[in-house]
Amino acid sequence: MSAIRIMIVDDSPFSRTLLADALQEEGYEIVGEADGFDSLIEVYTECKPDIVTMDIAMPGADGFECSKALRLHDPKAKIILVSSMKDEETEAEARRAGVVGYLQKPIDSENLNRVISNVMAPDSLFNTLQTTGLDTFKEALSQSVTRMTKTTASYTEDIPNETYISQGITVVIGIIGRYSGTTVMDMPVDVAEKMAEKILRREAKNRDEVVAMAAEFANVVAGIACSMLNKKEKALGLRVAPPSVFHGTPTEIVSPTVKLTGCYVDTDFGRIYLSVGFKKGSVLWM
Structure with a gap:
């Protein structure tokens, strides 16, 4: 060599x-x-x-x-x-x-x-994220649905996409680490209301409480998924940034630097959209 x-x-x-x-x-x-x-x-x-x-x-x-x-x-x-x-x-x-x-x-x-x-070195870590990232986030979402609502979730086939039109409440979370990334979770308002009622064991007081539930739920899913990926490969060092939430009028969610792969999640409360993507460009510090 x-x-x-x-x-x-x-x-x-x-x-x-x-x-x-x-x-x-x-x-x-x-x-x-x-x-x-x-x-x-x-x-x-x-x-x-x-x-x-x-x-x-x-x-x-x-x-x-x-x-x-x-x-x-x-x-x-x-x-x-x-x-x-x-x-x-x-x-x-x-x-x-x-x-x-x-x-x-x-x-x-x-x-x-x-x-x-x-x-x-060949970028095997990035390739691993590309091939297993969405599956890990699916598993994290399933765990979160089960733990927080005592129900289950099922998935449709993966959906590659570059843009997405929100259906009600969209939570976008940045991922920081050896590779940066983005995860998006979107759900209709009525789905979020039903989930909030189940988690809170009462009706939500107002729309703000429903939106806050969606943001926290997405944050929990992202945090668990990053922890699972880090456990498999410590060098990734992934962590989540504070969520950004969009709701009200339909919004086009565009990720210009990260190619997202998504799926639809069927729950007892309705359908949720989940996507995740990573990009190269890490900096190695010593």
């Missing part, structure tokens, strides 16, 4: 030498070096590296601007930031720049190998 080809971008010759020595000691091949923005694209085009290591603090265009320019030139470029700077602001900027890894100086060889290995 050929060595992984790496290009180093750093304005300091000494820093480039230190990093090149560390990489070569671990068996990586250094195929190019650039000292900043002016030579970045030319060197990258000539050496065609597997990975680019990028310093942040450089005169003129910094590492974030260089990363954005490089990914504009080649959207498939794999960039690992290597810098002594590491805080919430720089991490957020790194994510916006689209880098795939972040190593803090001084570099530990074990962390170096781990990040490079993860960046270059």
